[in-house]
Amino acid sequence: MRDIHVQEVTKAVKEMCISANYHLGKDVYKRLVLSEEREESPIGKEILNNIIKNADIATENEVPMCQDTGLVTLFIEIGQDVHFIGGDLNQAINEGVSQGYQEGYLRKSVVEDPLKRKNTGDNTPAVVHSSIVPGEQVRITVAPKGFGSENMCKLKMLKPSDGQKGVEDFVVEVVAIAGPNPCPPIVVGVGIGGTFEKAALLAKKAMLREVDDKNNNEYYAEMEERLLEKINNLGIGPQGLGGRATALTVKVEKYPTHIAGLPVAVAINCHASRHEERVL
Amino acid sequence: MGNEIKRISTPFTKDAVKSLKAGDIVNITGTIYTGRDAAHQRLVDTLKEGKALPFAIKDSIIYYVGPTPAKPGQVIGSAGPTTSYRMDDLTVPLLEQGLSGMIGKGARAEKVIAGMKEYGAVYFGAIGGAAALIASSIKKSTVIAYEDLGPEAIRELEVVDFPVIVVIDSEGNNMYDTEKIKYAR
Structure with missing residues (x-):
């Protein structure tokens, strides 16, 4: 004890x-720099550059x-x-x-x-x-x-027969509807299974994983990759003004569920994806 | 951003409104007013009661923002845009009164765009989340109404080269509709 x-x-x-609130996570920062390099839209590139600059100013001046x-x-x-x-x-x-x-x-x-x-x-x-x-x-x-992104989160109780396609279609639909509102490029957390509240919690927890972290289940690792590609193919881009960087990463978590159910929750975070962890 | 930066100053006249097109990169210098959810409700309620608004709204620009508290020595705390659609139900009455510009982030309702076309107004996008960067273009901040609302109080801001993009112009051209198609696969 x-x-x-x-x-x-x-x-x-x-x-x-x-x-x-003052310091952008190193993993997120790294991914933003990569996204800026790869961005095809000139305005998107400039926006990403400003987002990175903003993170530098916040750290230097110790402001949010x-x-x-x-x-x-x-x-x-x-x-x-x-x-x-x-x-x-x-x-x-x-x-x-x-x-x-x-x-x-x-x-x-x-x-x-x-x-x-x-x-x-x-x-x-x-x-x-x-x-x-x-x-x-x-x-x-x-x-x-922040609630710019929180207001864009959604949950749906799918039918088991909706399967993988139903899940992926729902995730992409939620991001498409959110459009420019949650401050893209976003971080997407998907919770599949459990119950109504468990799915939401899984989605929130999924967003806490390191940006570079791969799902240790191959099936879900592939789903994460596929969802990221589908989301970025929407063309929403930085701040919704068009571009290739709509999401920085997609993370999926799952849990056993009932024979009659397929709950899916989609949590969306903004490009800052603020969180910190400490062990006492 | 490749494009030349257009500079505008306040008051933001209807001629200036018409000169701006979706996609223009704009720097704003002059006086703008902050207002978000609760302040908009009060502005609209004030109009319903037939009373005067707390600032001259004709040819003005409202910035949807609720800043963080200023640290000692700062003019204002971090001050990036909030999501605009929450103001959609409360925007047309202000456009009717001559409001010419709104600064925020995210999509607007059809009725707002229709109002912008009818009365002549521009919707500017500021970069959501770039709040520390944006604050550097704010030189003075004074609470002028609804102090009890804290971060939601109406502030008069003196800005120099405040960076925005014309997302929806007074003809209804909307970058949120036109740009994503170019990068969709």
């Missing part, structure tokens, strides 16, 4: 909220890359031999979000009630997904996500 003080969680969450510093989605994997001490874990997480958004000069974009819409003032609460895993470590992933 290992004791972890919840203040450590607060500190880690605070630092990750700030860092994820984007004004929509997002709603924080937080994944926490808790080792079953961990014992949290010193307070309430959920409060500690939200305290970290609050401190990070205040001290980092990040925008407070959360409203307390979805219909009455009063701002909570400190960007809390986060949306927290926790899971219990073996061991005595705690892995925290902070993913602040």
Whole structure:
């Protein structure tokens, strides 16, 4: 049994909220540079160049890359031999979000009630997904996500007979409908199987994989490649103004499902795909 | 971007509106106003009540943005465009009042494009996510209305060479429709 003080969680969450908003991930940066080199559209190339320049400025000046510093989605994997001490874990997480958004000069974009819409003032609460895993470590992933891209995510309960083609057609359709809105070139996460909520969670988790990471299941690795090609063949391009770079990467995750079902969720992230991970 | 940069200044007159075509790269210098979801609702409600708007809307440009808080020494925080379609239901009444330009990102509804053609207006795209870069062209920021809305308050911005692209012009030519076909396979 290992004791972890919840203040450590607060500190880690605070630092990750700030860092994820100031610094573009190295894997994403690398892929943007590659996309700029390959882009056929002159205007698309210029846009990618500006996106890279923006990331450099944000890092250098320690300012947010984007004004929509997002709603924080937080994944926490808790080792079953961990014992949290010193307070309430959920409060500690939200305290970290609050401190990070205040001290980092990040925008407070959360409203307390979805219909009455009063701002909570400190960007809390986060949306927290926790899971219990073996061991005595705690892995925290902070993913602040803007709603330009979040509003373009979709889920559909397909029929088993729709099969692979049905899944792929739906993914491409969702990206085509999103068009310029989610700030392409986008990162696409696809969740297949499970239940209604499991599919959405899988799609969100899929987007957290490194850009260069290949699916370790050959069938799904091929699907990821094929989907990326189909999406880029839409021609939407950077900012939707035409071009070859519509998506930077497509990641697919799956889970066992019911004999009567084929849930599919498509999560879309913008070109910044902000997230940071830390192990306590 | 290959094309020559066109420079416009505010007020953005109807003659200037007509001179711009979809695909033009434009730098804007002068005064523009910020406004997004909640501010648009209040502007439209104000018009319904027959009251005066908080700024002169004729020949003006509205930028759909909710900036991050300014750090000490900064004029404004990061300030990139937000997605425009959420303002679609609240845009035509402002076009009727003479609004000439909108800066945002993403697609617009047919009724907005029809209004732009009828009243003469341009829809500019700024690069979504390039918020730190864009902020460098904003020289002054003053909250002039709805301060209680925080990031959604209406700000008067003084900008110099603010970089945008004409996505939809006053004739309804729309780059979101015309360009993707060229790169589709």
